[in-house]
Amino acid sequence: MSSNSMKMAVGQLGPIHLADSREAVVARLVSMLREAAAGGCKFIAFPELALTTFFPRYWYDDEAEVAGFYESEMPNAATQPLFDEAARLGIGFYLGYAELTPERRRFNTSVLVGPDGVIVGKYRKVHLPGHADNRPTLPFQHLEKRYFEVGDLGFPTFASQGTTFGMCICNDRRWPEAYRVLAMRGADVVALGYNTPSHNIYYEEPPHLRMFHHRLVMQSAAYQNCIWVLASAKCGAEDGFHMHGGSCIIAPSGEIVAQTSSEDDEVIQHHCDLDLGKRYRKTVFNFARHRRPEHYGLITESAGGEQVAGQQGGTEPS
Amino acid sequence: MSSNSMKMAVGQLGPIHLADSREAVVARLVSMLREAAAGGCKFIAFPELALTTFFPRYWYDDEAEVAGFYESEMPNAATQPLFDEAARLGIGFYLGYAELTPERRRFNTSVLVGPDGVIVGKYRKVHLPGHADNRPTLPFQHLEKRYFEVGDLGFPTFASQGTTFGMCICNDRRWPEAYRVLAMRGADVVALGYNTPSHNIYYEEPPHLRMFHHRLVMQSAAYQNCIWVLASAKCGAEDGFHMHGGSCIIAPSGEIVAQTSSEDDEVIQHHCDLDLGKRYRKTVFNFARHRRPEHYGLITESAGGEQVAGQQGGTEPS
Numbered sequence: 001m002s003s004n005s006m007k008m009a010v011g012q013l014g015p016i017h018l019a020d021s022r023e024a025v026v027a028r029l030v031s032m033l034r035e036a037a038a039g040g041c042k043f044i045a046f047p048e049l050a051l052t053t054f055f056p057r058y059w060y061d062d063e064a065e066v067a068g069f070y071e072s073e074m075p076n077a078a079t080q081p082l083f084d085e086a087a088r089l090g091i092g093f094y095l096g097y098a099e100l101t102p103e104r105r106r107f108n109t110s111v112l113v114g115p116d117g118v119i120v121g122k123y124r125k126v127h128l129p130g131h132a133d134n135r136p137t138l139p140f141q142h143l144e145k146r147y148f149e150v151g152d153l154g155f156p157t158f159a160s161q162g163t164t165f166g167m168c169i170c171n172d173r174r175w176p177e178a179y180r181v182l183a184m185r186g187a188d189v190v191a192l193g194y195n196t197p198s199h200n201i202y203y204e205e206p207p208h209l210r211m212f213h214h215r216l217v218m219q220s221a222a223y224q225n226c227i228w229v230l231a232s233a234k235c236g237a238e239d240g241f242h243m244h245g246g247s248c249i250i251a252p253s254g255e256i257v258a259q260t261s262s263e264d265d266e267v268i269q270h271h272c273d274l275d276l277g278k279r280y281r282k283t284v285f286n287f288a289r290h291r292r293p294e295h296y297g298l299i300t301e302s303a304g305g306e307q308v309a310g311q312q313g314g315t316e317p318s
Numbered sequence: 319m320s321s322n323s324m325k326m327a328v329g330q331l332g333p334i335h336l337a338d339s340r341e342a343v344v345a346r347l348v349s350m351l352r353e354a355a356a357g358g359c360k361f362i363a364f365p366e367l368a369l370t371t372f373f374p375r376y377w378y379d380d381e382a383e384v385a386g387f388y389e390s391e392m393p394n395a396a397t398q399p400l401f402d403e404a405a406r407l408g409i410g411f412y413l414g415y416a417e418l419t420p421e422r423r424r425f426n427t428s429v430l431v432g433p434d435g436v437i438v439g440k441y442r443k444v445h446l447p448g449h450a451d452n453r454p455t456l457p458f459q460h461l462e463k464r465y466f467e468v469g470d471l472g473f474p475t476f477a478s479q480g481t482t483f484g485m486c487i488c489n490d491r492r493w494p495e496a497y498r499v500l501a502m503r504g505a506d507v508v509a510l511g512y513n514t515p516s517h518n519i520y521y522e523e524p525p526h527l528r529m530f531h532h533r534l535v536m537q538s539a540a541y542q543n544c545i546w547v548l549a550s551a552k553c554g555a556e557d558g559f560h561m562h563g564g565s566c567i568i569a570p571s572g573e574i575v576a577q578t579s580s581e582d583d584e585v586i587q588h589h590c591d592l593d594l595g596k597r598y599r600k601t602v603f604n605f606a607r608h609r610r611p612e613h614y615g616l617i618t619e620s621a622g623g624e625q626v627a628g629q630q631g632g633t634e635p636s
Contacts, residue, residue, distance in 0.1 A: 126610050129602070154613045174602065176494035176542060177614045184616045184623025203597050209571055213541055216572050220538035223531055224494060253527055254534050279521045281625060284447070284492065288622030292444050295472045296495045298502045300618045304606030305502025307599060 004274045006163065008189070009036035009044040010230050011093075012247040014264035015238040016053045022078035025051055028265055029095075030085050035267045037089040042115065042161060044267070045230035048096035048125075048170045048193035049108065051079070053238045055098075056130065056147050057140040057197075066147060070100035074111060074119070087117030092161055094191035094230070096169060098147070099124070108148045110167045110193060114160050121158035123167035124151030127175050139201050140241050144171075157185040163274050166227075170194035173231070174217050176224070177299065183225035184287065188274055191230045192218070198242045211246050215256065223254030226277030226285050236263040252277035322592045324479065326507070326548060327354035327362040330565040332582035333554040334371045340396035343369055346583055347413075348403050353585045355407040360433065360479060362585070363548035366414035366443075366488045366511035367426065369397070371556045373416075374448065374465050375458040375515075384465060388418035392429060392437070405435030410479055412509035412548070414487060416465070417442070426466045428485045428511060432478050439476035441485035442469030445493050457519050458559050462489075475503040481592050484545075488512035491549070492535050494542070495617065501543035502605065506592055509548045510536070516560045529564050533574065541572030544595030544603050554581040570595035 011032035016025055029046060036044040049055075052069045060066045074097065075083045086093055092115045099109035108125035128150055130142030155178055157166045166182035166189070173192055182190055198210060222229045228251060235245040249258040249270045258268040281287075298305050329350035334343055347364060354362040367373075370387045378384045392415065393401045404411055410433045417427035426443035446468055448460030473496055475484045484500035484507070491510055500508055516528060540547045546569060553563040567576040567588045576586040599605075616623050 126613050127608055129608070150610060151613075171608075174542065175609070176498065176538075177609070177617060180494065181614060181616050184620075184625055186624045202601060209573075213572060216534070216538050216541060220494075220534050223534060224492065254531060255527075283520060286622075287625045290445055290447070290489075291493070291495070291621040292468060293618045293621055295444050295469075296499060296618050298499050299495060300611045300614050302502075303609040303611055304604075306504045307502055307605045 005271050006043065006161065006274060007039065007041045007269060008228070008230060008249065008272050009039070009041040009267055009269040010232045010247045010249060010258070010260070011036065011044045011046050012232055012245060012260045012266045012268075013047050013050060013234040014262075015236040016234065017239050018053050020053070022051050026078055026082050029082050032265060032267050033082065033085055033089065033091060033093065036269060037091045039267075039269050041091060041269050043092045045094040045191040045232045046096065046193060047232045047234040048110070048195050049098060050095055050193065050234060051097050054195040054234065054241070054243065056143040057241055059134050059136065059141055059143060067100075070098040070106060072100045074099070083113065083117040086113060086115065090115040094167060094193065094232075096193040106148050107151060108144065108169055110169055110191070112158050112160060112165050112167060112191070120160045121156060121165075121167075122153065123156065123169065124153050125169040125172060126151040126155070126178065127171045129171040140197070155181040155185065157182055157187045163188045166190045168192040170196065173221070174213070176221060179221040179225045179227065183227060187225070187227055188277060189228045189230065189272070191232075193232045193234070195234045195243055198244045211244055214244070214246055215248070218248075218250055219254040219256065222250040222252055223280070224285065226252045226280040228252060228272050228274070228277070233260070252280060323589050324361065324481065324592060325357065325359045325587060326546070326567065326590050327357070327359040327585055327587040328548050328550045328565045328567055328576070328578070329354065329362045329364050330550055330563060330578045330584045330586075331365050331368060331552040332580075333556040334552065335557050336371050338371070340369050344396055344400050347400050350583060350585050351400065351403055351407065351409060351411065354587060355409045357585075357587050359409060359587050361410045363412040363509040363550045364414065364511060365550045365552040366428070366513050367416055368413055368511065368552060369415050372513040372552065372559070372561065374461040375559055377452050377454065377459055377461060385418075388416040388424060390418045390420075392417070401431065401435040404431060404433065408433045412485060412511065412550075414511040424466050425469060426462065426487055428487055428509070430476050430478060430483050430485060430509070438478045439474060439483075439485075440471065441474065441487065442471050443487040443490060444469040444473070444496065445489045447489040458515070473499040473503065475500060475505045481506045484508045486510040488514065491539070492531070494539060497539040497543045497545065501545060505543070505545055506595060507546045507548065507590070509550075511550045511552070513552045513561050516562045529562055532562070532564055533566070536566075536568055537572040537574065540568040540570055541598075542603065544570045544598040546570060546590050546592070546595070551578070570598060
């Protein structure tokens with residue numbers, strides 16, 4: 001084991017039902033934080049939208065009803081115990097939540113918190129899946145394009161705990177551009193929370209492909225970008241709506257080195273050798289020697305290029 | 319099976335030794351072309367540098383010695399029988415070879431040939447692995463940066479046989495930018511030949527990771543870009559230098575649907591539903607709806623960004 005090793009954890013959440021209070025959820029997060037710290041971990045990644053149910057599945061005619069899912073401050077009274085316990089135990093964490101800004105803007109957000117319990121950096125989800133219009137005939141909806149704006153912070157990285165962290169949220173993990181920008185900003189570790197329905201209700205798809213795709217995109221990204229990936233699910237059935245688990249820790253080799261086996265609150269942990277990505281960065285993925293941006297122009301020139309997307313009526317897994 | 323289905327093949331090559339003539343290799347390619355056509359295939363992908371041994375493993379002090387590995391015309395006397403047989407049978411193909419231009423420029427090149435035996439398009443490898451300097455202490459060298467220039471054609475696509483083809487060569491498959499540009503140019507099928515040593519002689523790496531990475535990068539690319547990938551190895555031991563097989567056909571779901579089981583000449587084939595990628599393009603990977611190029615700028619601004627590549631002395635698998 002390299003001397004540049006840090007034990008890190010993923011804290012997967014089971015379901016959060018509509019009736020569950022933030023205080024009850026934070027107590028669960030604190031419990032997992034303690035388990036990770038007791039195991040010697042210095043960092044734990046929690047899920048996307050980790051304080052409430054995955055509310056984008058519901059259409060609300062009344063905006064006042066949806067307002068209750070957002071946090072206008074972080075930390076706040078409900079989450080302060082998590083920040084306090086992190087500082088007491090000296091463990092950093094990643095936490096996803098719905099953010100309401102002072103200007104009443106709404107983002108699907110995550111924060112990186114240092115082992116002193118102080119926020120180091122913020123990320124706002126760029127790749128929002130789903131739709132903005134009401135589709136009441138679907139078994140459930142996916143209204144992220146209604147309830148959130150596209151993130152306006154790009155893909156920042158943050159020096160913390162002797163390494164460099166980046167953050168993604170859920171559907172970001174399917175887009176190679178997200179990890180690439182983070183790697184080019186020097187990321188060693190990418191924390192990534194998600195809420196992913198287990199069934200694709202929009203077109204016929206063998207259910208096993210959902211978990212296969214989830215792993216595939218993160219494993220290839222870890223390898224191609226020489227990074228550790230800490231992927232944390234909120235999963236199980238929230239008020240009857242099932243989301244898949246499969247939280248995992250992925251090495252820069254692309255290998256899954258730890259994975260949850262439940263769909264409930266569960267902590268996994270691993271000794272992460274932060275030097276492991278370096279051999280790839282010196283050789284096969286030495287970007288400066290091998291990348292040829294003069295041939296990549298289309299990637300940033302437009303969103304769609306000449307892709308033949310066919311009709312625009314569909315939607316997608318998150 | 320969709321009405322928009324085409325049966326396609328991969329023709330993997332076993333070793334080509336230094337002593338083997340081009341005529342002998344072309345006879346092997348013709349034999350596989352016939353097998354594919356007899357099976358109902360309308361297209362077959364052959365490997366990278368399919369007419370000679372993988373000569374970048376050898377250092378030559380005398381440039382005259384290396385000149386014999388290049389083709390100054392395509393087709394030429396040695397390869398004309400392959401083009402003629404393709405036209406007779408009505409089957410298109412992809413073929414990789416070392417190209418010498420009239421201006422004495424040298425590229426690692428592939429051509430797309432239509433079912434009339436006429437070249438539809440050309441690609442020149444962009445992501446050259448290896449090194450340009452002599453490293454005689456290594457068990458073998460990887461001198462692509464010495465023997466080839468970086469491709470100057472970008473990543474073009476070509477309409478042929480009712481679909482849209484793109485091409486990659488070997489190490490290109492590890493770079494998500496290559497497939498992304500091809501997908502944004504409308505590619506439905508990407509043909510990809512390779513020669514990949516089975517052992518990493520530059521740093522300690524568990525040998526199983528070589529095949530794992532080979533599959534991982536192509537499977538994720540197929541899924542994220544909604545494309546079929548036809549990957550064709552030259553493999554086995556060429557004069558004692560072993561390269562891995564694992565030629566395969568990958569669906570837009572990311573699944574391997576056909577794979578070789580030998581390290582010798584071998585044809586695999588599959589009914590490829592060319593509509594399979596469309597459901598992804600309409601939904602999860604509808605680029606125009608979801609991609610956010612305003613946040614991808616670093617990808618085209620520089621080669622290396624702030625990636626900490628460490629010392630520059632290494633090299634890498636091909």
